Amino acid sequence: MTEVNQAVAAEHGLSADEYAEILRILGRVPNLVELGIFSVMWSEHCSYKSSKAHLKRLPTEAPWVVCGPGENAGVVDIGDGQVVVFKMESHNHPSFIEPYQGAATGVGGIMRDVFTMGARPVAMLNALRFGEPSHPKTRHLIAGVVAGIGGYGNCMGIPTVGGEINFHKSFNGNILVNAMCVGVAEADKVFYAAAAGIGNPVVYVGAKTGRDGIHGATMASAEFSEETEAKRPTVQVGDPFKEKLLLEACLELMASDAIVAIQDMGAAGLTSSSFEMASRGGTGIELDLSRVPMRETGMTPYEIMLSESQERMLMVLRQGAEDEAAAVFRKWDLDVATIGRVTDTGRMVLSFAGEVVADVPIAPVAGASPVYERPIEPSPPPVPVVSARVPSPLAPLDALQKLLATPDLVSKRWVWEQYDSTVGADTLAGPGGDAAVVRVHGTQKALALSVDCTPRYVEADPKMGGCQAVAETWRNLIAVGATPLAITDCMNFGNPERPRIMGQFAAAIDGMAEACRALDFPVVSGNVSLYNETDGRAIQPTPGIGGVGLLADLTRRATIAYDQDGLTLLLVGECFGWLGCSLYLREIVQSEDGAPPPVELEAEKRNGLFVRELIEQGLLRTCHDLADGGLLVALAEMALASNIGMRLEAPPSGVNPTGWWFGEDQGRYVLAVDRDQRKAVLDAAKAAGVLVRAIGQTGGDDLGIAGQSAVSLATLRALSEGWLPAYMEAGQ
Amino acid sequence: MRVAVVTFPGSNCDRDLAVAFARATGRIPKRVWHADSELPSVDVVGLPGGFSYGDYLRCGAIAARSPIMRAVADFAARGGRVLGICNGFQILTEAGLLPGALIGNRDRRFVSRWVELDVTHPDSDFTRAGKAGQRLRVPIAHHDGNYTADAETLARLEGDGRVAFRYVDNPNGSAHDIAGILSAGGNVLGLMPHPERAIDKALGGTDGSVVFRSLVEALA
Numbered sequence: 027m028t029e030v031n032q033a034v035a036a037e038h039g040l041s042a043d044e045y046a047e048i049l050r051i052l053g054r055v056p057n058l059v060e061l062g063i064f065s066v067m068w069s070e071h072c073s074y075k076s077s078k079a080h081l082k083r084l085p086t087e088a089p090w091v092v093c094g095p096g097e098n099a100g101v102v103d104i105g106d107g108q109v110v111v112f113k114m115e116s117h118n119h120p121s122f123i124e125p126y127q128g129a130a131t132g133v134g135g136i137m138r139d140v141f142t143m144g145a146r147p148v149a150m151l152n153a154l155r156f157g158e159p160s161h162p163k164t165r166h167l168i169a170g171v172v173a174g175i176g177g178y179g180n181c182m183g184i185p186t187v188g189g190e191i192n193f194h195k196s197f198n199g200n201i202l203v204n205a206m207c208v209g210v211a212e213a214d215k216v217f218y219a220a221a222a223g224i225g226n227p228v229v230y231v232g233a234k235t236g237r238d239g240i241h242g243a244t245m246a247s248a249e250f251s252e253e254t255e256a257k258r259p260t261v262q263v264g265d266p267f268k269e270k271l272l273l274e275a276c277l278e279l280m281a282s283d284a285i286v287a288i289q290d291m292g293a294a295g296l297t298s299s300s301f302e303m304a305s306r307g308g309t310g311i312e313l314d315l316s317r318v319p320m321r322e323t324g325m326t327p328y329e330i331m332l333s334e335s336q337e338r339m340l341m342v343l344r345q346g347a348e349d350e351a352a353a354v355f356r357k358w359d360l361d362v363a364t365i366g367r368v369t370d371t372g373r374m375v376l377s378f379a380g381e382v383v384a385d386v387p388i389a390p391v392a393g394a395s396p397v398y399e400r401p402i403e404p405s406p407p408p409v410p411v412v413s414a415r416v417p418s419p420l421a422p423l424d425a426l427q428k429l430l431a432t433p434d435l436v437s438k439r440w441v442w443e444q445y446d447s448t449v450g451a452d453t454l455a456g457p458g459g460d461a462a463v464v465r466v467h468g469t470q471k472a473l474a475l476s477v478d479c480t481p482r483y484v485e486a487d488p489k490m491g492g493c494q495a496v497a498e499t500w501r502n503l504i505a506v507g508a509t510p511l512a513i514t515d516c517m518n519f520g521n522p523e524r525p526r527i528m529g530q531f532a533a534a535i536d537g538m539a540e541a542c543r544a545l546d547f548p549v550v551s552g553n554v555s556l557y558n559e560t561d562g563r564a565i566q567p568t569p570g571i572g573g574v575g576l577l578a579d580l581t582r583r584a585t586i587a588y589d590q591d592g593l594t595l596l597l598v599g600e601c602f603g604w605l606g607c608s609l610y611l612r613e614i615v616q617s618e619d620g621a622p623p624p625v626e627l628e629a630e631k632r633n634g635l636f637v638r639e640l641i642e643q644g645l646l647r648t649c650h651d652l653a654d655g656g657l658l659v660a661l662a663e664m665a666l667a668s669n670i671g672m673r674l675e676a677p678p679s680g681v682n683p684t685g686w687w688f689g690e691d692q693g694r695y696v697l698a699v700d701r702d703q704r705k706a707v708l709d710a711a712k713a714a715g716v717l718v719r720a721i722g723q724t725g726g727d728d729l730g731i732a733g734q735s736a737v738s739l740a741t742l743r744a745l746s747e748g749w750l751p752a753y754m755e756a757g758q
Numbered sequence: 759m760r761v762a763v764v765t766f767p768g769s770n771c772d773r774d775l776a777v778a779f780a781r782a783t784g785r786i787p788k789r790v791w792h793a794d795s796e797l798p799s800v801d802v803v804g805l806p807g808g809f810s811y812g813d814y815l816r817c818g819a820i821a822a823r824s825p826i827m828r829a830v831a832d833f834a835a836r837g838g839r840v841l842g843i844c845n846g847f848q849i850l851t852e853a854g855l856l857p858g859a860l861i862g863n864r865d866r867r868f869v870s871r872w873v874e875l876d877v878t879h880p881d882s883d884f885t886r887a888g889k890a891g892q893r894l895r896v897p898i899a900h901h902d903g904n905y906t907a908d909a910e911t912l913a914r915l916e917g918d919g920r921v922a923f924r925y926v927d928n929p930n931g932s933a934h935d936i937a938g939i940l941s942a943g944g945n946v947l948g949l950m951p952h953p954e955r956a957i958d959k960a961l962g963g964t965d966g967s968v969v970f971r972s973l974v975e976a977l978a
Contacts, residue, residue: 173867173868176868177868180809180868180870180899180901181768181770181809181812181813182770183770183771183808183809265812266809266812267767267768267809267811267812267813267814268812270767270768270770270809271767271768358767359767442870443867443868443869443870443871444867444868444869444870445868445870446868446870446899447870447899448870448897448899448952448955448961449770449771449774449807449899449955450773450774451774451777451778451954451955451957451958451961452961453961454960454961465960580960581960
């Protein structure tokens, strides 16, 4: 076996200080197996060593939160003895190296996090960020990532119901692939990952262990360079069929009382699953690695412990339940093996072929991994943009046409038609609306789901950007009529060893925390992905937010489409015409300057609760929140979804017209209401102190502005629908 | 009407199909495991969508050789009604209960969307509850839904009126826009679209229920 020293430790990504700490903990030099264990457990990916100190500032509690961060996924009460279990996770580095398998195993991994808790997954969402379309790799990455997400999710039979896709040059060398899984469980059948019961058997189930993915967690904890692509072999290969069997087998066994604790083998495989279970339970574990089902011959203990082979679970069973478990897993053609037992030693003792190959204390490896308070440097204040001075080279309808055809705003139909969004026969609103809506099977309740972040806002002002990401998620759930419950976060940033990046992270957390508190919208699970940099160039900071809301009555909900002529269009919220950081500025004026639109959390909440109340009372069926591109883009999206046009009034006097049509002021919605509803809505607005004004009427087959020409829906549709298929086909 | 729904490893629309049958018949269908060699006493067998055995090798090829499929073939030979949806259709062609094959979609991508179907055989046991000339709006979701058969087989299907459904706007390259076909005896239907996902207004439509109501009528 290789002799371990500081140089070998450095090759494992451990710093000199960390290696010294390992020597202190063990009181001796570790062997290679032990060093491998420390290296993955203390990797950024597994230990959150740079982010932990900041993450604790996020609010995580509310009366409806059953289980917050720290478990495999967050758990929130949805009434009637049911809970929703959800989490979002990144698989950025593997997806850049091997897009199909990277994205596919990202989907598989987050699904396991949810069903390991006893929940049946009911919906998937994803948030993708690619480099500029002109970059030579972008097309290939889109094709691979989308096929990989579809290939895995479709086979599993879990509908992929929503997501978002952005393009920016900062992602040229580091794409982001964030996948969110949402499941539903009975509240009294939630499973946790704390090992318990001295002497209880530790059981391995699922796919056999191979050499794939060794050091994946370490790879995800370093910057990219030219050589990274040589790491292709460290990307795991997914088998969704095996995972489907694992899902059904686990849920079948969970119906009995056989399982004491269960944890999926994700990053750092058997190492992290065994250490985390023992750490949470305050126990020890001993494992005989020769009993691990293996796919390849001659695997060493080091390889067995670090393999990231997919579709595997580790369980602690009740004593005597092994036969019952084995019968279930054999029915589903899965390998199952008792590989060890729970002990009271507080140590992980690994043997192989009759010899002890590792013996380390659990707590210092898992719970007490290093925590770094890395130096922080705030982002410089953004260059101010005064709306009145922003040039308006195009008439509003011409600017609209240009915006609808920009990659960030075009229809993503080419992507989501590759995802099965209707399997399960509970999808009430799939991709293309404000939030996806999925019925809770067999009930009149539904879950509203949305993933959001505006990276350009976060880059310009990390705190406001973090706040905005949470507020926009909340707004999207409100816009379909849901009560927002909680969020999962997926924090994608650059190299935390650079103070500017760490400053972005810390400020984004502060902004998120402020919005979460103001909107009663706690964080219940999350994931951090750092080192998204290539050759020193970092991505736009992207704290992706995945939100879950509840509709108590699925008949009381809203969509962005209206169904008749003659409805009044109402704008909810204040319009200041904020153009800093807007898509208008970027796409029409070619400037990325300015501060992001400020989020006024009080107004956000007041306007949102007002809208939600209208939907809940059955007074409102058509609603769209305003986001990227501003008012005119939102109106065009509604018209296209409805296939009915609209006539809009000219901007009110005193407001800059470009800012009126394209400003990205927050906390706003557009509603479409009939004559009866109109009065009720305006009365309610007055009572609630919410600004609502009529801005036009529905009807016709074009979109027109008073005093200007109109543009046909057919033209707008061609612009919106045409770009992505043409772009993808151009590469074939 | 008594129904059995088969679950193969990798089936993922078995629950949805059982729910659709339960709604149409008022009775919970029996669930049958792929390794079973006998069917319970039923009038209809449903083969659900999904990725049986991962669809490794060819879609439906391994499932077509599972123990339960011998029983399904016997059942069909005795005139029992068999409904195969999506992967179930692929299994029926692989098992030789329906002619032709489902190959990869024309553009080589998975396609998931709502489509319109023409009911081209409105008198079958699977379509009689519909109106003549009725168009059905139902979802599709498949990677290998491109129906193909030799010219002679296609001519026979057309001549015998065995094309049950045709796509209005062909999404996958299927020959003759075929979305679903009947066996020579008219008691076996295979189709790629998912009628079980269109049985509820809240889900976007109820057109799919025509298939299930038709069976109830036929067996009344």
